[in-house]
Each structure stands twice: as structure tokens, then as C-alpha cells.
Amino acid sequence: MxxxxxxxxxxxxxxxxxxxxxxxxxxxxxxxxxxxxxxxxxxxxxxxxxxxxxxxxxxxxxxxxxxxxxxxxxxxxxxxxxxxxxxxxxxxxxxxxxxxxxxxxxxxxxxxxxxxxxxxxxGSWHILAIVAVMLLILAAGEMARYRREGRAEHARVAEEESRRQASEERLTMAQELHDVLAHNISLIHVQASTALHLIDDDPSQARSALTTIKAASKEVLGELRSVLNVLREGAPRSPTAGLDRLGDLVERSGLDVSLKQVGSRPLPAQVERAAYRIVQESLTNAARHAPGSRVSVRLEYLPGELVITVGDTGPATPAVLSEEGSGNGIPGMRERAAALGGTLVAGPSGAGFKVEARLPLPEETE
Known part of the structure; x- marks a missing residue:
């Protein structure tokens, strides 16, 4: 006051x-x-x-x-x-x-x-009146102090929440950038190596690899632009990656991929984005560590969860990028699944490798 x-x-x-x-x-x-x-x-x-x-x-x-x-x-x-x-x-x-x-x-x-x-x-009533007035003043002051401290605490909590949300947004953008770059640059590297290897013996196959490189480079530029646009005022806050683009992702991977979806239902944006990135990272790992393998991608829509399974049969040719990469692919996928309350298991499966993620889904409303 x-x-x-x-x-x-x-x-x-x-x-x-x-x-x-x-x-x-x-x-x-x-x-x-x-x-x-x-x-x-x-x-x-x-x-x-x-x-x-x-x-x-x-x-x-x-x-x-x-x-x-x-x-x-x-x-x-x-x-x-x-x-x-x-x-x-x-x-x-x-x-x-x-x-x-x-x-x-x-x-x-x-x-x-x-x-x-x-x-x-x-008289004593005079003294009691003075004491009562003083107690009333002190009580009113305590209430004013309590309200002021409550407002200050509310402002502090709101500021901390704002900083936390900003930090989470930065982490989300960093993860998006990592996934976009890791997948597309790995794909470009693999296809460039294939083109160099086949340019003299099989020009048509080399041309196909170069076409894939062109498409992948265009894709990475587009996704980078969509992620960085989040920093601009008035830009859309939702990323563009979604399961409706899964076919394009499989086509650009350069792998022998079979894609199967069991069931279908609308998904929350964060679940759809996580599912897309998990498949993307799994294909990146297959291209890096198991070139020439056959890869199966299965999405099963259950009442309470989305089950994503990506497995490969093992490398058919020497792995060009097996020792390269950040090593954050599988931990990053686990973090995405855990952030939604789900789980992700990844490990060897026969001669190949298998990734299985379970992402919880809300109950369907009629």
C-alpha cells in the first residue's frame, strides 16, 4: 500500500x-x-x-x-x-x-x-476497545499481506510455467530438426553412395538414386522450413509430419518396404507426429545399418493404443553408414513414446532388427 x-x-x-x-x-x-x-x-x-x-x-x-x-x-x-x-x-x-x-x-x-x-x-471497556481495534488492524494487514504474496506467487508460477513451455517448445523443435536431418541426410548419403557405385555399370539405377536424392533434399528443405516457421509470429504451431505422408516416406527411403495398416481412426496430433517420426527413424536405421534388407512397417489401430512395428531382415550389402550417426535415434524414439505415456522396445530379431512402439489412444467418441 x-x-x-x-x-x-x-x-x-x-x-x-x-x-x-x-x-x-x-x-x-x-x-x-x-x-x-x-x-x-x-x-x-x-x-x-x-x-x-x-x-x-x-x-x-x-x-x-x-x-x-x-x-x-x-x-x-x-x-x-x-x-x-x-x-x-x-x-x-x-x-x-x-x-x-x-x-x-x-x-x-x-x-x-x-x-x-x-x-x-x-475504564476497562476503553482498553478493550483499543486492543480490539489494534487486533482488527493487524488482521486486516495480515490479509492484505497474504493476498499480495498470493498474487506474487501466482505471477511467479505463471512465469515459470511460461519458461517451461518455451523450453519444451525448444526441445521439441530440436528433436524435430534432428529427426528430419538424420533421416534425409542418411538417405541422401546412402543414395549418393549407390549412384557412385553404379554410375558406370548401371546408369539407369544410378539415375534412380539421384532422383531419390533430389526428392529427399527437397523434402528436408520443406520440413526445415515448416519447423523454423514456428519461430515466426503467427506461424502454425502444429508440425506438418503426419501419417498421411507415410507413403511418400516409404517411397523415398530407397528400401524394399511393405506397409500395412490394420484399422483406421483419427489420431491426436501429437500421437500422429510421434508415430511418423518413429517410422521415419526406424527406416533411417534400416538404411544405415541394413542396406538391401526387406523392411516391414505395420500400424495396428487398437481400441486403446496404436501399435507400430518396424522390422528388417538384416543387411544384404555392406552397411555404408553403420558407424555414423549421433546414436540418439533409439533413445529419441523412446522419449517420444514415453512423453505420450507409451513404450518402445528395440532390439535384434533373428538376423535383422525390430522396433515396436505402443502409443496410448483416447477412447473413441461416437
Whole structure:
């Protein structure tokens, strides 16, 4: 709760003028003179310095208030500035200072009303009223502090969530870029090696390999553009890779691939993207480690999961790229499956290699 000079001015005018009026209804108290005005102005002046000297300002205000009452000036408006400063002290988190100051002030008024005040005594109800007002002020300050800290915590959590989402988006883009580059560059390398090997003996086969290289290079440029467009304002947030492009992926792989789909149903975007990338990475591994093999790709749509199986029969020719690659292919596929709550198993199967992924699917709605 920030104070302004205007608020301090309003409090000063109110305390001085209203205290003059309060004196008419309290004939047993002294009229407000020059000293009384000075004591009444201590609180408003302290409000101007409370941001730099919060504890000193509160102490000066409470001491001036106690002195004002001890001299015998009228009760009433003098308590406005202490109320404001006590509330601010608690709400800004200086709880211990505020509670101790309140306890000392209450103890002073107890001593004053019992032993120091001239007859007639204000009585115990007067002290109880002061204590109740102080407790009410402190409770209101605690509530204000709690609300302010709650808003600050909410803002902090929202900022952390924003940073986490941005980090996840960067990781997703990095994974997409890895998969796109790994698959297409491996395919280009394999086909380039084939073309160089056959260019003299079998030009038609070399031409086919070069055509595949052309298509793969065009594909990688298109996918890179779609991933990088995510960084541009207003660009679509969903990647373009999907199972509707699986036929093109198989055709460009340069492998002897049989593709079979059992059943069909709409898939969530993240499941479809993960399935495409798992098949893509599996074909990349087959091209790298098992050239010339026969590869089977099977997608089975079950009620609660999508089962992806990619297996090869083993290399028929020496593996050109068997020792190359980042080594992140299978771990990356496992991460994609695990991120969706699924599983992925990869390992030798007879003379070849087999990858099986199970991705959970939501229940179909009629």
C-alpha cells in the first residue's frame, strides 16, 4: 500500500481540524494548542518517509500519539495515522515489528488508563476497545499481506510455467530438426553412395538414386522450413509430419518396404507426429545399418493404443553408414513414446532388427 503526499495532507488536515471538534465533546480533556498540533502532524509527516524508514516512521508516530494522549488532548482523530502505518507495516511483511509495537502501545494505554489518567478513569471497556481495534488492524494487514504474496506467487508460477513451455517448445523443435536431418541426410548419403557405385555399370539405377536424392533434399528443405516457421509470429504451431505422408516416406527411403495398416481412426496430433517420426527413424536405421534388407512397417489401430512395428531382415550389402550417426535415434524414439505415456522396445530379431512402439489412444467418441 503506497502512500502519497496527498494522502498525508488529507490525514494531517483531518486530524488537526477533527481533533479541534472532538474537544468540544470532551470537556475533561485539554483543548488542542500549538503543541497538540505539532503532535498531530508527526504521523502525517512520518507517512511521507515510511517507504525509506518504515520502522522509524512507525515508532515516531506511536510515540507522538502516546505523548498526545498523555498530555491530555482529546481522543479520536489522532489514531488515524497510527492505524494507517500499522496496517502498512504488517501488509509489507514486517509482522514482528508491527505486533511488538502494537503490544507495547496496548501496554502503555493500560498503564495510562489505570494509573496515569486523571479522574474519571476511562475504564476497562476503553482498553478493550483499543486492543480490539489494534487486533482488527493487524488482521486486516495480515490479509492484505497474504493476498499480495498470493498474487506474487501466482505471477511467479505463471512465469515459470511460461519458461517451461518455451523450453519444451525448444526441445521439441530440436528433436524435430534432428529427426528430419538424420533421416534425409542418411538417405541422401546412402543414395549418393549407390549412384557412385553404379554410375558406370548401371546408369539407369544410378539415375534412380539421384532422383531419390533430389526428392529427399527437397523434402528436408520443406520440413526445415515448416519447423523454423514456428519461430515466426503467427506461424502454425502444429508440425506438418503426419501419417498421411507415410507413403511418400516409404517411397523415398530407397528400401524394399511393405506397409500395412490394420484399422483406421483419427489420431491426436501429437500421437500422429510421434508415430511418423518413429517410422521415419526406424527406416533411417534400416538404411544405415541394413542396406538391401526387406523392411516391414505395420500400424495396428487398437481400441486403446496404436501399435507400430518396424522390422528388417538384416543387411544384404555392406552397411555404408553403420558407424555414423549421433546414436540418439533409439533413445529419441523412446522419449517420444514415453512423453505420450507409451513404450518402445528395440532390439535384434533373428538376423535383422525390430522396433515396436505402443502409443496410448483416447477412447473413441461416437
Amino acid at each position: 503506497r502512500k502519497t503526499p496527498y494522502l498525508a495532507l488529507v490525514v494531517a488536515v483531518f486530524q488537526v481540524i477533527a481533533s479541534q471538534g472532538a474537544g468540544y465533546n470532551q470537556p475533561d480533556r485539554l483543548p488542542v494548542d500549538a503543541l497538540g498540533v505539532v503532535l498531530l502532524l508527526v504521523g502525517p509527516v512520518a507517512m511521507l518517509t515510511t517507504r525509506r524508514f518504515p520502522i522509524t516512521s512507525l515508532a515516531a508516530t506511536l510515540m507522538a500519539t502516546c505523548a498526545y494522549v498523555a498530555v491530555g488532548y482529546p481522543y479520536g482523530p489522532v489514531f488515524l495515522s497510527p492505524i494507517i502505518l500499522l496496517f502498512q507495516t504488517v501488509s509489507q511483511g514486517r509482522r514482528k515489528v508491527a505486533w511488538i509495537a502494537s503490544a507495547l502501545t496496548a501496554a502503555y494505554f493500560l498503564v495510562y488508563s489505570t494509573w496515569l489518567v486523571a479522574s474519571p478513569s476511562p
